Amino acid sequence: MRLNPIALIINIAIPLAFGVAGAFFTSSSVTTWYVTLAKPSFNPPNQIFAPVWTALYILIGISAYRVWQKRDTINRFPRTIAIYFIQLMLNLMWSFIFFYSNQIGVAVFEIVFxxxxxxxxxxxxxxxxxIAGLLFIPYILWIIFATVLTYNIFILN
Known part of the structure; x- marks a missing residue:
């Protein structure tokens, strides 16, 4: 398959756009409400999150691009893409629930989903x-970490 640079850029831009939307919800409380919370010892410094999420969104976009390239050979492409957008939306919703709504308990359940x-x-x-599937591994590992972190923040507060 030939590289389609415009499709690649679009596929990377989509998860990055979800990330920017999530950052909007996060920014409202990351320097106010969030700093007042008790956090576990393994809580990373705030400046780690933006570069990690940016890298993960780029990997997710590359993964989606690889699947998009094979769209004509996939019987269930619409269902696959629906699941893809559902997980992006759930990712965004976690930021809204945790940071914007300050609902830590609800965020625990949402992040498990x-x-x-x-x-x-x-x-x-x-x-x-x-390769598209394997590119999701760092994202899944980070979500596991974020789940443990969210749960521990919930317990501590």
Missing amino acids: LLFIAIVNAILFYRIDK
Whole structure:
């Protein structure tokens, strides 16, 4: 398959746009409400989150691009893409629930669902393109970390 630079850029821009929207919700309380919370010892410094999420969104976009390239050969492409957008939306919703709404308990349940859907997404992508599925592994590992972190913040507060 030939590289389609415009499609690649669009596929990377989509998850980055979700990330920017999530940052909007996060910015409202990251320097106010969030700093007042008790956090576990393994809580990373705030400046770690933006570069990590940016890298993850780029990997997710590359993964989606690889699947998009094979769209004509996939019987269930619309379902696969629906799952992809559902996991992006759940990712965005976590930022809204946790940071904007300050609902830590609800965020714990939501992120567990996000983790499940991200795993389903990775499996669906893997069935279409092994590399596309494997590109989801860092994202899933980060969601696992974020789940543990969210749960611990909930317990401590």
